[in-house]
Amino acid sequence: MNRNKPIKSAETARADFIEKIGMIAQSEGLPRIAGRVLALLLYDGERVSFGQLATALQVSRGSISSSVRILESQQLIKRVAKAGDRQDYFQVVNNAFANMVEASAARARLAAADIEESLNEIPLSETGARERVASYAAFYRAMDDGLKTTAEALRNNK
Amino acid sequence: MNRNKPIKSAETARADFIEKIGMIAQSEGLPRIAGRVLALLLYDGERVSFGQLATALQVSRGSISSSVRILESQQLIKRVAKAGDRQDYFQVVNNAFANMVEASAARARLAAADIEESLNEIPLSETGARERVASYAAFYRAMDDGLKTTAEALRNNK
DNA sequence: CAGTATGTTCAGTCAATAATGAACGGTTGG
DNA sequence: CCAACCGTTCATTATTGACTGAACATACTG
Numbered sequence: 001m002n003r004n005k006p007i008k009s010a011e012t013a014r015a016d017f018i019e020k021i022g023m024i025a026q027s028e029g030l031p032r033i034a035g036r037v038l039a040l041l042l043y044d045g046e047r048v049s050f051g052q053l054a055t056a057l058q059v060s061r062g063s064i065s066s067s068v069r070i071l072e073s074q075q076l077i078k079r080v081a082k083a084g085d086r087q088d089y090f091q092v093v094n095n096a097f098a099n100m101v102e103a104s105a106a107r108a109r110l111a112a113a114d115i116e117e118s119l120n121e122i123p124l125s126e127t128g129a130r131e132r133v134a135s136y137a138a139f140y141r142a143m144d145d146g147l148k149t150t151a152e153a154l155r156n157n158k
Numbered sequence: 159m160n161r162n163k164p165i166k167s168a169e170t171a172r173a174d175f176i177e178k179i180g181m182i183a184q185s186e187g188l189p190r191i192a193g194r195v196l197a198l199l200l201y202d203g204e205r206v207s208f209g210q211l212a213t214a215l216q217v218s219r220g221s222i223s224s225s226v227r228i229l230e231s232q233q234l235i236k237r238v239a240k241a242g243d244r245q246d247y248f249q250v251v252n253n254a255f256a257n258m259v260e261a262s263a264a265r266a267r268l269a270a271a272d273i274e275e276s277l278n279e280i281p282l283s284e285t286g287a288r289e290r291v292a293s294y295a296a297f298y299r300a301m302d303d304g305l306k307t308t309a310e311a312l313r314n315n316k
Numbered sequence: 317c318a319g320t321a322t323g324t325t326c327a328g329t330c331a332a333t334a335a336t337g338a339a340c341g342g343t344t345g346g
Numbered sequence: 347c348c349a350a351c352c353g354t355t356c357a358t359t360a361t362t363g364a365c366t367g368a369a370c371a372t373a374c375t376g
């Protein structure tokens with residue numbers, strides 16, 4: 001009966017994966033197209049051209065442009081050249097996942113600093129409030145630490 | 159000169175903190191009002207009534223209703239009673255930050271499972287793609303682990 | 317040099333979602 | 347019992363941000 005293993009073609013599996021990562025990316029605050037680009041590059045493994053991305057994902061070149069810029073800025077993909085082709089090519093960088101985690105750590109660090117700045121504005125007389133706000137900052141510091149550890153683990157354990 | 163310590167009143171510091179957390183919450187995918195509610199409750203430390211929240215934050219009661227429901231569902235605040243007052247009161251729960259981290263861990267776990275499901279649809283012949291998709295799933299598993307560790311640390315170290 | 321390909325930018329459109337405020341059901345106190 | 351109060355729900359509005367597509371600047375090719 002094969003109830004547990006509905007057979008799918010390689011093509012369908014690839015398309016499903018790309019769409020799924022698109023949704024996950026969206027839920028994490030990235031544009032959906034950026035997630036789909038990353039998924040496509042990850043799945044295919046080899047360099048893919050700017051034009052191929054646009055046609056494969058059925059989106060405008062403008063969207064590809066902004067998406068790859070976001071992914072580059074987060075150190076998840078890199079732009080590479082291909083001899084004899086004027087187009088830009090892209091591929092996933094080494095340790096992309098570790099970089100992803102480190103970006104989260106950086107955000108946590110920023111939030112911590114932000115809250116600590118608020119803390120400095122609170123009069124010393126407000127001991128209770130100061131303590132509670134400080135614990136909030138400490139929470140973000142703990143996030144930063146934990147994420148850095150995870151990033152390192154991903155880098156080594158790879 | 160006092161350039162480093164612009165003096166602010168306690169009221170201003172409180173308002174700034176609340177607004178700041180509102181923005182951070184927004185950047186993390188929560189409604190801004192929910193972040194402001196959490197910040198107010200954290201800053202004040204004691205139970206605050208439904209009506210006080212609406213007037214203090216200058217938002218509709220409908221917004222308060224949905225915000226507190228979100229925060230309750232994430233185990234960040236709880237609804238408490240006050241003798242002689244029909245209103246609902248709210249306060250931050252113990253270990254709220256640990257709960258916050260655990261919610262993130264749960265999301266990572268979900269994403270991992272989601273990707274592993276995709277992995278099972280990829281034909282065994284696609285060895286390269288399977289390997290890369292598996293590494294993506296492993297990334298989310300690592301996030302789950304790391305976040306669980308951070309949550310525990312927050313729970314103890316508190 | 318002319319013509320074409322390439323990636324970026326930006327104004328405009330559209331969809332998703334946050335927030336409002338009125339209507340509602342349920343509870344309480346007088 | 348009823349009047350006031352309380353929290354939720356839901357239709358509507360406002361806002362935000364992704365996406366498009368055309369205009370543009372640049373670089374290559376023949």
